[in-house]
Amino acid sequence: MITKIRFDIKLKTAILREQKKIRQSMDNKQGKAKTSHITGNITVTRRGVGYVPNEAFEEDIEIPNDYINTALNKDEVEIMLHPKVEGKRLQGEVIKIIERAKTQFVGTVEKQDGLSFLDPDDQRMYMDILLSPEEKAEDGMKVLVELTHWDNPKKNPEGKILQVLGRKGEHNVEMQSIVLSHGFETGFPEEVEKSAKVIGDKKEDTFKEEAQKRKDFRGITTMTIDPPDAKDFDDALSIKTLGNGNLEIGIHIADVSHYIKPGDAIDKEAQKRATSIYLVDRTIPMLPEVLSNDVCSLRPEEDRLAYSAVLEMSKEGEVKSHWFGKTIIRSDKRFSYEDAQKTIDAKSGEYYEELKTLDEVAKIIRKERFKKGSVAFEHDEVRFTLDENGKPTGVERKIMYDTNHLIEEYMLLANKEVAQYINKLNKKGLLFVYRIHDVPDPEKIQDLKIFVNAIGYDFNPKEGGVTTHDINNLFKQIEGKPVEDLIKISAIRSMSKAVYSTKNIGHFGLAFKYYTHFTSPIRRYPDLMVHRIMKSQLTGDEIPKEELSKYEKLTLTSTEQEIEATQAERDSIRYKQIEYMKEHIGEVFDGKITGVAEFGIFVEDVNTKSEGLVHVSKIGDDFYTLDKKTYSIKGERGGKSFTLGDKVKIKLLDADLDKKTLDFVIV
Template identity: 45%
Template sequence: MKSVYLPKGLLEYKIRKLFKEQASKQFSSEDVIRILNLENTPDQVENCLQRFVKHGFLSTGKPGKYVITRQERSKKKPKYFEGTVDMTRTGSAYILCDALPFDVHIPRKYMANALDGDTVRFEHFYSGKSRSKHDGKIIEVIKRANSQFMGVVNKYKSYATVFVDRAKNEFEIFIDLKNAKDVKTRDKVVVEITEWRGEQKSIPWGKIVQSFGQDESSDMEMNAILVNNGFKIEFPGEVISEAAVLTGEILGEEVAKRRDFRDVFTITIDPFNARDFDDALSLKHLDNGHLEIGVHIADVTHFVKPGTALDKEAFERSTSVYLVDRVCPMLPEKLSNELCSLRPNEDKYCFSAVFEFDQKFNIQSEWFGKTIIHSDRRFTYEEVQEILDQGHGEFYEQLELLNRVAKKMREEKMQNGAIAFESEEVEFELDSDGSIIGVHPKIRKDAHMLVEDFMLLANKKVAWYISKRPGALVPFVYRVHDLPDPDKLTDFAEFAREMGVSIFLDTPKQIAASFNQLNELAQQNEALKILEPMALRTMAKAVYSTENIGHYGLSFSHYAHFTSPIRRYADVLVHRILQDNLGGEKRLDKAKLEAQCLHISSQERKATEAERASVKYKQVEFIFGHIGEEFDGYISGFIERGFFVILSESRVEGLVGFDSLDEDYSLDPSKLKARGRHSGIIRKMGDQVRVRIVDADLDRRLVDMELVE
């Protein structure tokens, strides 16, 4: 049997299982590697065993060997676990559970009354019969992810319902007629679930809290996406009142506490439509021939204090949500677009990471602390890119120098095993009324990566500073990314092989190198782009945690989020912890901090779902205006009744039904291709095709296409 390399979570699970199953035996790291047939290094296994000793699961036995403790040996396997519901459109779900190295499948009949994102207690049992080896049953809902939803009213004789259509599932909330007097059938409303009625099958009942009438506009759909993913459209009055009294006045006594960068060349580089500028770069030539580059971040914590309504609301939201045509901010606009935003030609408070580079662009020193800056110029990415491409323009020398430093850091990151590609994004062109006039893939150029590389540097170095400071380890908020799932990797490698791409899985570095090679191949062959999102799905999701396991995708051993406190609450926590530990030591309760990490990670997942739903809706809205027109695309997948096509320019995906073709097709068991029964024509994943738009259903977010021969 071929040996395997296990990510940290699965490695710990397998070792724990080995010691529990053979509780009377002692094992060394070499024994564990041999028995479990691992590719992991002895040091990695040894570190895992040492962690188990530290946590009381193992104790040392004979020299170099470990044995399960008596206390652990006497423990019974927990009957129930806790986790987060990740719904599917079929009504079943998967439970994401930190205590287990795999997701647990919950069949629809065992869902109880759980909804997407809920925290639940569940029973896990091994199943050899279902499509998932790990099935389970939800016992109870511990915490609701969302209590308010937006939907459409239907009124009947004795009751009313609100039909809620979410990205992953749809359901109805029942309303007593006395609570639905002022609404009509087909009105759009916000409803709050107040109780669940029924013993055998609980049904949600609620009350209407806001009505929008029969508004079918795109604006209302965007609001529905926000509400149904658990984000408030407006801020509570108390939060707005707190923000209103805050002032951006620059006070002498405050300036005296800060390092003054107002005379140093400083710029911001952001999207053309950005209003919250939370980072700036400064550049200064030192007398010793070195460069001083500052990464200056809006000092949100100067205004948002712990325990205030502002802080509580920011934590509850945890992130800004960026839909196609709007932003649902984490902080009120008074803060995000005014007080904290690093607008040009204004003095602003910052929290900065400042680095000294030698002539070869190697870092010689670093400094972290509170500062005051004055931005000389607000650039857009497009403006900077044009200046770099032309080789002249406003502040060309400074921009070109920053770009060279960034490129060197980027090259070093890639040489260390970072993975180059990310999920492909699309960019929408909107007119003055907000109507979509164009959709195309977002192209990342040097201007984007220049900023990103300096942000990565600051994030990495802040995490390093906290981890390596003298004394006991300070509880901290790390941004962590575990190794890919071995089973998902194996399946993906087989799929990629069918398309002529080899993926090597023997070591983490080989995996990263294979993914980077795929990225290069996809730049040359558009058909291979369908593999990139599939490759990303093999990976663990990056999350926030007080346990640092490193960041696999970036190939960083230490990483945090420091650079976007206007839009991420994790960065707010990082700023506070860093400031408290620059001149002294302050330790937060680790368990409480970990609970905050879990909430922030959950909110981030919900924001991602909302953003994807927004893009999908706007893509269908865009193509609705092009029914009857023809476009080029490529086959992206097969189902029993047809194949999906992604349009090359807009990335709109639609279905070509087999029943619309000239002959019947038989689908290959691999679902990678289909063959015409009479002609023998084979249509396969990645094939270039030309299609005509037949229909676009905004309610269902579906597009129908037909093949143009």
């Protein structure tokens, strides 16, 4: 069924006439006098209404659909402000598209009255795309389309099919659609694959040649600890006891920068991708698999080149000294988090003593980190069991082991030590890539305060601004309570987004003055930049000036790509949740209320973490209204109420894969 805006040829004249009336009406209310022109990136809603931020105004400038011209979500636009109308939001109109953020769209082919349209998967693409009559794709096929022409907002945009993905609803087709929808490629250009193969073919010769030039850790106990299905092993840990009783802990990171040179074909492709993407069933790597899963990956019982942070530490977790440099390592054992945990819990097994010591020190570091103000932002994740056709047959929460925290602590420590080292060099004009996290917006914290207080918990930051200790104290109050997840999610949403930058402001959430990303160059481009900068300072490996000049812009694009990759992962999870629930329509689940609105209650199945809506009309034999002060809806006659965090029994009525929605009823 066609649900988005579409202009039927027969109705075209009537619609244009109606739009003219609307425009004239708005002109009369607002006037057309120019006040000023500004530029910015527009955010477009599903309804086709736009918002453009500007520091000169408290609120984003609203662009009504009739004034949005042909602007699409995230486009850079020039807008003309309309005169301010008392009591109404400041509005404007798009007068120029400076740069398109996106020109390719994935969607489903739909035929109507002899015409072919693309119904885009992207809900913010508020117009269907008219396809050329020459296009032969069948109705119901998923395709990738290039926007070719759109200069009239009163007509549908036009496009051509670049790729036919397959039949809508098929597992591989839907996963590929998600990747392409977020602007990522699923394969690599031929030149990139060829370059990677050359590196792979020479790897043994490279190891022999480099072994003479590097610090050799092959005789020291070394291991990797990763998810059970991991193939790209970025990091390994080595450990030995020194003569003075201290520990030497090596945090060894794949030396990707040895193989990929600034400006080469692989590097350009990695810059464009900026990150690997992790969907429910696959990884779309930043680097070709011969590098990500073989040459660079720190695989067990194979020599590998690493760039290492080697720390002398007391058994109380204090860093006494550090060394950074090129190494060659040989991992003795590849552990999964679960296997490593079992060894620690059993107090015996292969490398038990090393694991035990690493775990003990990690726990001390972790405790001290939280004591100094790091925020414990943890949330539940789910894992799917898929059959041979990719259909979900089971879904469960991922288990977080102490060994997950073990690896986390050493990675955080290495990242911090590297950033602190660069700062201590104190070289004028030295460019570096930081991972920064700004303090929260006071208005968002005030909203969080009102919300938390309304549901009965204490959260009263001082006027000087919220601290990480305020956040942690709140988390201690709600630990184990029904509202724990809800408040944590709300707290996370009130925080600023962590980003990459060449300008350091510290990391609020970690309570670190200096922080970077150093530990995952196989899957994150900023880490590769950090390795190159470190090498330029320690061993004189020069970065060409033309490449260095791109670093500030690359921090911005890397942040943008990270956001897209995260959303792609969430989209794949959401798709599989709905696909799984579709087989359980009519069944009853243990639920929890996660949101309230005038139109109904948002609920979540606590086992699958699948969220859906109970429409207000399906709640019961009463008339329910929203009470914003108590975050609940209440029956006017019976007085029954449903409040945020309440546990409820819910029955699944419908699961819609097209709309990505679940409909429940309370039982």
